Amino acid sequence: MSYPQRVKIVEVGPRDGLQNEKELVPTDVKVELCDRLSAAGFPNVEATSFVSPKWVPQMADGAEVMARIARRPGTIYSVLTPNMKGFEGALAAKADEVVIFGAASEAFSQKNLNCSIAESMDRFAPVAEAAKAHGIRLRGALSTALGCPYQGEVPIEDVLYVARRFKEMGCIEIDIADTIGVATPQKVRKVMEAVAKEFPIEGIAGHFHDTYGQAVANVVAALDVGISIFHSSAAGLGGCPFAKGATGNVASEDVLYLMRGLDIETGVDLDAVVDTGQWISAHLQRKSSRAGNAIAAKRAA
Amino acid sequence: MSYPQRVKIVEVGPRDGLQNEKELVPTDVKVELCDRLSAAGFPNVEATSFVSPKWVPQMADGAEVMARIARRPGTIYSVLTPNMKGFEGALAAKADEVVIFGAASEAFSQKNLNCSIAESMDRFAPVAEAAKAHGIRLRGALSTALGCPYQGEVPIEDVLYVARRFKEMGCIEIDIADTIGVATPQKVRKVMEAVAKEFPIEGIAGHFHDTYGQAVANVVAALDVGISIFHSSAAGLGGCPFAKGATGNVASEDVLYLMRGLDIETGVDLDAVVDTGQWISAHLQRKSSRAGNAIAAKRAA
Secondary structure (H helix, E strand, O other): OOOOOEOEEEEOHHHHHHHOOOOOOOHHHHHHHHHHHHHHOOOEEEEEEOOOOOOOHHHOOHHHHHHHOOOOOOOEEEEEOOOHHHHHHHHHOOOOEEEEEEEOOHHHHHHHHOOOHHHHHHHHHHHHHHHHHHOOEEEEEEEOOOOEOOOEOOOHHHHHHHHHHHHHOOOOEEEEEEOOOOOOHHHHHHHHHHHOOOOOHHHEEEEEEOOOOOHHHHHHHHHHHOOOEEEEEHHHOOOOOOOOOOOOEOEHHHHHHHHHHOOOEOOOOHHHHHHHHHHHHHHHOOOOOHHHHHHHHHHHO | OOOOOEOEEEEOHHHHHHHOOOOOOOHHHHHHHHHHHHHHOOOEEEEEEOOOOOOOHHHOOHHHHHHHOOOOOOOEEEEEOOOHHHHHHHHHOOOOEEEEEEEOOHHHHHHHHOOOHHHHHHHHHHHHHHHHHHOOEEEEEEEOOOOEOOOEOOOHHHHHHHHHHHHHOOOOEEEEEEOOOOOOHHHHHHHHHHHOOOOOHHHEEEEEEOOOOOHHHHHHHHHHHOOOEEEEEHHHOOOOOOOOOOOOEOEHHHHHHHHHHOOOEOOOOHHHHHHHHHHHHHHHOOOOOHHHHHHHHHHHO
């Protein structure tokens, strides 16, 4: 095995994490969360979404969060932008990166975006054009790439189609997302290898959810293939809208602990993330991550 | 990657799991737990310990548990036996396998067994002799093989020493245990490869704790090396005596879900284990495992 020497960890807790927490989180807490995460050294923080508050009330204060966070030089702050209205918001908020998203599952696209995969791609074209015109980084989030709550298996051809469309639209990064956390390592390896033939491997991110306890193993499988960008959330914030009570994004603490064990540099201070995970978990009255709790317990002993 | 086509999963929840749960569990519940687990198809259930109730009050009813369980033909029921008194108990209880144990860490051995590693091995010699004389299977549990709460790193030579002693004493299986769950995959690979030079690989088991969220990834690393026996506990029962509030053994549901995803046969009915995990978790007022909760939630939806 030869792993990448250095990986980029994208902290998605403030967006993908909090969006799937039941409790509405005060803006102050969101701002502090982003600031703690950038101070811990995450090179990229997914800060919020510019979506209709009717769809996602948790993210209604996106503009305020972006205005109030302490922008750390060098940190990329990403925001989700489903349409031109979202893009205008992102532009006004001086986001460093806008994220467009599409499902690889036809059933998921129909049910959640109310259109086909191909149509969902067409809809993002103006956002992609605008990002290019304004010199803003563009990322494509490829959801249900490893399984779908409606159709189950997702043909690899559909994953590759979306990857190609994202590339044509100018995405410099795409994330292969196991939205419902069903994947196991061989599957991850297979899909990542296929995607790497369509998209530069250094721009492919693994976005794993820990719904079935497989996420850290899936990160290792992706490392095996040469993937060097991973998404995670402090304390494993979030949940699964398709399995109530299930766990959410893979925890940043678990991933950082893994990388340390594998001698892979991240530039992120694990201890600071443990503190942040404990703090946000206390706020939300939830348990933090396994590595987070174990490290905190060891310190207290 | 070529994994073994079939693995043996040893369910250790009734012993290693419950022993680390705070609440004293009624004998009835222990008996039902063992019976549900054997009915689910686990080929080997670690049922109890024959140790002094002064040391381990949770296991004081070991003889009663063994007397009352419905012995499933073909299932191996293992019990821990620290000394000849324990062995007599195991013999009277008609255990199929007795388990002796030693730490690979000198500091751990001194602190927990009050003797050196070498002395701890000598102490088990009479138990090993007696097991041979009575034709009972002998297993050696090799704790702190991947890290120690007192000395940190454990020299691989010390792991190999204990493995050799276990082999000389007639152990047909040894388990390489990450007692405090600190290992990451490269470390697991390295240690397993080294041990496989001293002990037949088909008799080496991986015993992982999920303290830092690495256990499923460590199982995969061991599979890579060719290990085909794994220990796990339903619902991830147990905890870590060295990190209060941390998680315990890797969950059987998470491991079985992994094996299904990798097309590796186990002979165990995952759905039955999910039920058992939900049932025992409700009894202990704790959360079940990730895969257990996700599968249960999906069913309820």
